[in-house]
Amino acid sequence: MGGHDADIIVVGGGHAGCEAALACARMGASVLLLTLGWDTVAAMPCNPSIGGPGKAQLVREIDALGGEMARNIDATYLQMRLLNTGKGPAVRSLRAQADKAAYGARMREVLRRERNLAVEVAHVVGVEVGADGSARGVVTRERGPVRAAAVIIATGTYLGGTIHVGDRSWSSGPQGQPAAEELGHALAKLGLRLARFKTGTSPRVRKDSVDVSKMQEQRGEVLPFGFSFETGGTRPDQELCWLTYTTPRTHEIIRANLGRAPLYTGAITGRGPRYCPSIETKVVQFPARERHQVFLEPETRNGDVMYLGGLSTSLPADVQEEMVHSVPGLEDAEIVRPGYAIEYDCLVPTELLPSLETKKVPGLFAAGQINGTSGYEEAASQGLIAGINAVLKIRGKEPFVLERSEAYIGVLIDDLVTKGTCEPYRMMTSRAEYRLTLRQDNADLRLTEKGHGLGLVPEERYERFLARRRLVRDEIERLTGTVVPGDAETARMLAAIGTAPLQAETSLGDLLARPEVTYEKLAAIDPGRPVLPQDVVQVVEIELKYAGYIRKQRGQIERARRLESRLLPLHVDYWSIAGLSREAREKLSDIRPRSIGQAARISGVSPADIMALLAYVESGRHRGEDSELGV
Amino acid sequence: MKVGQARTPKLTRGRERVYMQGYAENDTIAAISTPLGEGGIGIVRISGPRALEIASRLFRDPSGKRHRTLKPWGLRYGIVVDPETGEEIDEALASAMPAPHSFTREDVVEFSCHGGIGPLSRVLDAVLKCGARLAQPGEFTRRAFLSGRIDLAQAEAVIEIVRARTDSARRLALANLRGGLSAAVVSIRDDVVALLAELEAAVDFPEDDVGEPDHAAITRQARETASRLRGLAARARCGRVYRDGVTVAIVGRPNVGKSSLLNALLGRSRAIVTDVPGTTRDAVEDWTNMRGVPVRLVDTAGLRETDDPVERLGVERTRERLDEADLAIVVIDGSEPLSDGDVAVLRRASGKGGAVALNKSDLPPKVSESDVVPHAAGMPVVRVSAKAGAGIGSLEGTIARLAVGRVAGVSEGMVMATARQQEALERAAAALDEAARGVDGGAPLDLAAIDIREALFWLDQITGRSASDEVLDKIFSEFCIGK
Missing domain, CATH: 1.10.10.1800 (tRNA uridine 5-carboxymethylaminomethyl modification enzyme MnmG/GidA)
Structure with missing residues (x-):
């Protein structure tokens, strides 16, 4: 391409970056994936698992559209279970324990084999913007400017990353690599708003230092299917996980040391996820609970390291030691790496269009944790969509947007760009109002046709x-x-x-x-x-x-579609529409919803505002203004 | 005082175009906002950015010489003059309510003038001459709704207040305007959100220690909530009696005193009957107010077997009127022995229900209650004298009690609801029952959640909220989540 080093540059090699790069390459665009380190491509810095309610559906949708995550975990899992079997067809969800090392290695191999795709280790410090205000490439420490027609930022928690363990804190990314300081400033300079979030992770212990005889065994299941529609059932030789519980003594230790917990001393200001609280938060918020679950999960096959699920913490290392030792079976556990909290900057996701392109900088896309989400599956889903839309963009085509009634991916992105998020966003089935039609068993029936149309499904x-x-x-x-x-x-x-x-x-x-x-x-x-x-x-x-029930749900979808199909003009001056509240005017001007349906989901936009918008759209229609409508 | 809202758009091209294409609600509207009739006081209301300016152009001090300035929140006495001729139209009290602390959240001025269509319409004309536009029906309320001043249920309540035929109806509508129905629904809705949160927590966090939801408890809660909604719907139906009123047919043999009873019932209450546009005031029917219930009394021709074709036609009409009525008052002449004709009328009316008026209590009685009761099919018997006015109050009380009890079977804690809200309440209740039935029948929890969400959808049609985030908030506050 004229003057370009690649059609598309992807910054970051996590789950979002990998899917984005593969989608672009598979659609025929040339891609340059820039990462801080080759070994950390497709790494899992937090818990070693993929799937679960809501997330499993995302992974199956990624697969149905031609993405890689499902096949990658099917090839490298340690244990697979089907959750929620008794709770209904909509919420049955696969969950896999991953072999972190094998997962990353296989993904790197897939990247290596992909034609049109190059991976380069580089530290990106800025985004190049042309005279017309659109993205032209990036600037790296190593090479200076690198040119492309579109850029996808998928830097995870690296932007302004700060790690906290007790009263100690330092600037760092999650895998011990340097935090990306300059890039965050560069994005802010482009006018993109940033928020500060926090997430935490659990201590890891040596496997041969724990006594599993005091714990409950958790076995995998032999199932007739895996995550991908292309792989068969699961194999019988699966690794074990174990379940144990905290004790009143654990809680005593935590309470006695809250004065040294950065979450409670004010050292951490970023917003953490409510669904994944630290153990200190659980103890403080639910004082009546006598015990909390602790899951021991292997990080690799036959490996030496176990992840302590449920014990996410940023207490000082010495307190973590004392706390871990108070849990049955962990009396002599040797901590390999203490748990830590990481604070990081992310984009305010309402800066994004449903295509995941930023509103302010055409050609600049963002995907993954940088958009305020949490979780490998959420990241991969966005990577795939950003990759697809970056290619469509440089080819001058309409963006690819999934509706809430079509896919969990549609729910995820619509939630982000419409409502924003005040905590790291995780997918849950209850976020999907039409989940009975968005099941994991029919993901291909919903999406593979589309994936084929995009050129992602061979x-x-x-x-x-x-x-x-x-x-x-x-x-x-x-x-x-x-x-x-x-x-x-x-x-x-x-x-x-x-x-x-x-x-x-x-x-x-x-x-x-x-x-x-x-x-x-x-x-x-x-x-x-x-x-x-x-x-x-x-x-x-x-x-x-x-x-x-499915018929009932279709009725609900139809009912909602009436508002979804009332499109709002592209350039409305919400300050001139009568009857809108001040808050609605601000929110609508910021988010610029595509339809009345989307407007109705914006928090702070009341039914009265929606009536005013409907009246506005009606009056435009009467005057034959339809031609201006729609995105 | 500064007039209007902070709406000073920069006229870039795009803005201008949008501005022009309209739905411009920043014009100023005016209307007579009290019922037309010979009332003591009538009000002309002006709302919009120019309200204060228009009002001060029309309003002079009592001498009629000088313009009178309006003081926010104060009442000012003065003269309304024709802006073109300076002619005095009426003396008035003016009150100014600057935005946003008015009903419409716009600047509002109200002129309280002498009632009567003449002066009021001349004041309105004067206001319109100064550039206000005549408001469409319900437009003040619509502005209040669009400005976020009131929610949908409240907006509907305002319409009810305007239409209220009796004080009780108005009080109910007023309670609704203060959020009566919304408040009742919101509290039930909270329970539905909690129920849903319990299911969703179990579904989304199967590996956390949130516990399996108890299926029996879920069906019980769903049914209990459904029945509370039905109770609310019943109270709302009851409220509708106060709003819509009932029709009561006065039936009986010829010459038992039906018309004089009608007059007695109307005469006693004529002073508090309001003028309701569209109600015909012919000789045989009229609206009255019985203990707050609007009652349309319908007089009928005497019922008897007859060969006379003209009279037969009258009897036929009486039967139709009786069929159409909600209740009947069967009038019996108590000064004559009970006849077969009386019994025939009682039998005919017994299917309808109502009361028996044993008339002419001023004369020596020839019929006792015990003579009537066997034929009355449970209708209460009241002794009255239409001529002397005795027992009329007791008859009114009986009819009012029947009217309210008949529709709902309850008489306390009534709320006012529109047909739309009533339907939403019933659909929500039905969805919850469906959820309970599903769980009983072995349907998995995720399917029950579909019905519970449907119930929330209908409740939100009343309160105008949306639930998705609340369910999550509830989950995180109630359950310890986080593997």
């Missing part, structure tokens, strides 16, 4: 997807079309599978909707059924069994 895989989709559709059609007679013979068979006789002729599909009937049990009265892969059976069963 033909061969797309063929396999089409075949699976055909199987699902055919089987649903067959079951709803097969009528069961209401005769005595059938009644006997129904009694045998523990369900009431029929009042009238019923389809197999309707029978499946009975709570006590499963697809498997139905085999007795369905001799002609085809042999189907288990993942196909799963989708079919859920779609039919919960058809009533």
Whole structure:
């Protein structure tokens, strides 16, 4: 490309950076990935796991769109479990314990093999902006200016990173590499607003110094599927995790040392996540709890280091030692690395468009923890979307935006760019109002078509997807079309599978909707059924069994779509629209929602404001102003 | 005093265009804001950035010579004059309420003038001549709503106040304006949020020690909340009686004193009947007020078997009127023995319900209560004398009690709700029942959550809030989360 070192530069090699770079390269753009260190590419500086409620759905969506995270964890997991099996089809979620070393190594190998993609170790200190105000590249310490048509910043918690352990604190990134100081200032100079967040991590201990006999064993499961639609089931030889609990003595130690806890002395000012509080916060906020869970999770296969999930802390190292030793099974545990809190700067995510491009600097995209999120899965999802949109941008195409009713990724990004976040944002299923339609089992049915359209899903895989989709559709059609007679013979068979006789002729599909009937049990009265892969059976069963609820949810989606389809003009002066509150004017001018639906989700925009906006849009429509509408 | 709001846009091209294309609500509106009629006082209200300026152009001191300045929050006595001719129109009290501390959050001036359509419309004309625009129906309320001064339920309450036919109706609407319905809904809504948070915590944090939700407790809570919503809906229905009123047909044999009873009922209360536009004042029906319940009394032709075709037509109409009515007053002449004709009327009215008026109590009684009760199907019997005015108050009390009890079966803690709010309450209750039914039937928790969210959606239609973040806040404050 003319004068460019690459089409797109990705800054940062974490989970966001990796997905962004791969998406760009796979769509045919040339990519330069700049990282502070080759060994820390795709590292997991916090807990060694991927998935869980909400997050598993993200990973499956990444896979359905042609991303890498799902395949990478399927190839390198230590243990896999299916959570929430008893709580319903919408929230069943895979969760894997990762081999941190293997995960990173495999991802680096994937990057290395990708054509169009180069990785370079460099320290980025600035963003180059052209005369027209759009991003032209970056400036590195090593090489000076490096040119590209678009830049994706995915620097995680490196911006202005400060680590705290007790009363000691120092400037650092999470993996012991230097914090990125200049880049943060450079972004601020471009007019981008920054916020300061905090997150914490747990102490790591030597495996051979713990006594697991005092703990509960947690085994993995043999499952018929993994994260990727392209990999098969899980293997039986999985590593173990263990569960133990804090004691009243632990809590005493913590309480006695709160005077040395940076969270309580005022040394830490950044906002921490409520869903991932430090152990000191848990003890202070829930004084009535007699114990808190501590999970021992291996960091690598046959490795020597165990992660103490649930014990995130920034207490002084000597207090951590005392605290850890008060937990059954950890009496003699040797701490390899104490827990720490890290404060870092991140972008205020309302600086971003739904494409993850910054509003103020065209061609500059941001993805991952720098956008105020937490979690590897959230980062990877944004990386993928930023990568896709950077390529679409330089090709002059419309951005790729997923709706809240299409994907958890849509929920994630809409939440960020519409509401912003006052704490590190983590995905949860309760954030997705349409989660019954956004299940992990149907992620490919929702998204693989789109991934193929973008050029991220290769033909061969797309063929396999089409075949699976055909199987699902055919089987649903067959079951709803097969009528069961209401005769005595059938009644006997129904009694045998523990369900009431029929009042009238019923389809197999309707029978499946009975709570006590499963697809498997139905085999007795369905001799002609085809042999189907288990993942196909799963989708079919859920779609039919919960058809009533799914219909209900579709109704809710339609209801909301009425507001989503009322688009707001691109350049509205919200100060001139009558009837808006001052707060609404400020928020709307800042966020510039695409639709009335999005406006309604902005905090501080009241129903009265929405009425005023509707009235405004209506009056424009009457005057034939539609041509101005929409993004 | 400074007029108008801080709205001084820089006229860049884009802004100008948007400004021009309108929905410009920064004009000044005016209307007569009291019911038209021969009332003692009538009010002309002006709202908008030019309200104060317009008002001071029209308003002179009592001598009529000098312009009178308006003092915020003060009442000023003066003369309203025609801005063109200087002619005096009416004496008035003017009050100025500067933005944003007025009903519309705009500058507001109110002229309290002599009631009566003549002076009021001339004052309004004068205001319009000075550049105000005639307000559309409900436009003041709409501005109050759009300015965030009142929420949707409150806005609807204002309309109710304006339309209120009796004091009780107005009091209920006023309670609603102060947030009566919203407050009741908000407290129930908090319980729904808590219920949802319990499910969501279990679903989103399966590995934390939040405990499995107790399915039986969830269905119980959902049903309890649904029944509280239904109770609120019932109280709201009850409130609707005070707003919409009931129709009571006065039926009976010919010449038992139906018309004089009608007159007695109307006569006693005529002074407090308000003028309601659109109500016809013909001889056979009129609105009255019984203990705060607006009652439309309908007189009917006497009911009896007859061969006369003209009279038969009258009887037919009486039957129709009885069918359309909410309640009946069966009038029986107590000074004559109970006849078959009386019994026939009682039988006919018994399906409708109402009261039996044993009329002519001023004459020696020939019918006792115990003669009537076997035919009255539970209708209470009240002795009255339409002529002497005896027992009328007791009959009114009976009818009012029946009207309220009939609709809702409750008589305390009423709230006013519009049909829209009523529907939202009922849909929310139905969704919660559905959730309970689902959990009972073995539906997983994530599906029950769909119904509970649906209930929240409908409650939010009343309070105008949105719940998503609240559920999370609730989870984090109630449960110790964080593996």
